[in-house]
Amino acid sequence: MIVSxxxxxxxxxxxxxxxxxxxxxxxxxLKELNIGAESSCVSGxxxxxxxxxxxxxNLGHIFPPDAMYQCFPLKPKSVRKPNVSFVRSGxxxxxxxxxxxxYIVPDLVVEVISPNDTYYDVEDKLNDYLxxxxxxxWVVNPDCRSVHTYLADGTVRRYTAEEELPxxxxxxxxxxxxxxxxxxxxxxxxxxxA
Numbered sequence: 001m002i003v004s005x006x007x008x009x010x011x012x013x014x015x016x017x018x019x020x021x022x023x024x025x026x027x028x029x030l031k032e033l034n035i036g037a038e039s040s041c042v043s044g045x046x047x048x049x050x051x052x053x054x055x056x057x058n059l060g061h062i063f064p065p066d067a068m069y070q071c072f073p074l075k076p077k078s079v080r081k082p083n084v085s086f087v088r089s090g091x092x093x094x095x096x097x098x099x100x101x102x103y104i105v106p107d108l109v110v111e112v113i114s115p116n117d118t119y120y121d122v123e124d125k126l127n128d129y130l131x132x133x134x135x136x137x138w139v140v141n142p143d144c145r146s147v148h149t150y151l152a153d154g155t156v157r158r159y160t161a162e163e164e165l166p167x168x169x170x171x172x173x174x175x176x177x178x179x180x181x182x183x184x185x186x187x188x189x190x191x192x193x194a
Contacts, residue, residue, distance in 0.1 A: 011070040011079050015100045021066055026124075028077035034114035035065075038142050041183050042112045043083040046140070049181075050086065050108075053167065053174045060088040060107070061097050068101045071132055080128060083140075084110035086170065105132045108170055112140040126150070136170055140181065147178055 008028040014020060022033050043065060051062050063085045070079045079101060086108035089095060109129050113122060122139065129137050130150060137150040145161040151169075159165050159178050167174025 008077075010077060011068075011101055014079050015068065024081050025077065025079040027075060033065075033081065034116040036114040036116075038183065039083065039112040039114040042140055042142055042181055043110065045181050045183075046084050046110055046112075046138075049176055050084070050167070050171060050174065053171045054086065057171075058089060059171065060086055060091070062086050063097075063102075063106075069106060070101050070103055071105045072128055074131060075128065078128065080125060082106070082109040082125075082129075083112045084108070088170070105134055107134070108136045108138070109134050110138045110140065113142065115143075138165070142182055145179060145182055147181070 007030050009017075009025055009030070010028070011025060014025040014030075020030075022035050024031050024033060047062060047064060054060060054062050063082075065081055065083045067085055068079045068081055069085070070076075072078050072080070085106040087097070087102070087104065088107045091104060091107075092098065111122065111125060126137065126139060133152040134150075135152045139148045139150070141147070147159045147165050149155075149157050149159065149165070161177075161179040161182075163178055164175040165178050165181075
């Protein structure tokens with residue numbers, strides 16, 4: 001369950017706080033994120049798969065879910081933390097990520113839906129990313145075993161488990177079967193007779 005706490009913080013105050021892992025700042029208020037084992041597993045798999053391509057091509061920087069973004073001019077008191085994010089090489093000064101909050105729009109945002117996420121909360125985050133024209137957004141739904149992709153030009157596409165998710169325009173040649181993003185059920189061990 002998402003818990004909100006009215007605080008009226010600035011991004012700078014939020015950045016200085018301890019204990020904000022798994023918490024975002026939305027319009028000045030602290031908002032606890034839903035984090036589950038399955039969504040963490042899927043996020044890790046996506047980081048691993050895209051990370052190999054990013055490192056091999058020296059394409060940029062990939063970030064886990066504790067990276068903080070304040071790149072929302074219409075929401076100056078909001079700091080979002082996508083499950084996975086990517087910033088192309090050459091966009092940071094000296095090609096080095098900042099020590100704290102990232103103030104530029106990421107090139108890729110991945111949101112993996114957790115069991116207690118509400119439709120409203122997912123749509124609110126998606127809307128924030130769309131308004132700042134994130135070039136590529138992946139919304140991953142483990143229950144449906146699908147991925148919705150959103151491009152800055154307004155193109156939206158749904159990929160099902162048996163389809164391949166492409167990395168274009170950011171990762172040319174990258175393709176992964178959507179089903180491979182999700183943990184396979186482990187076999188049930190046999191029950192020994194008593």
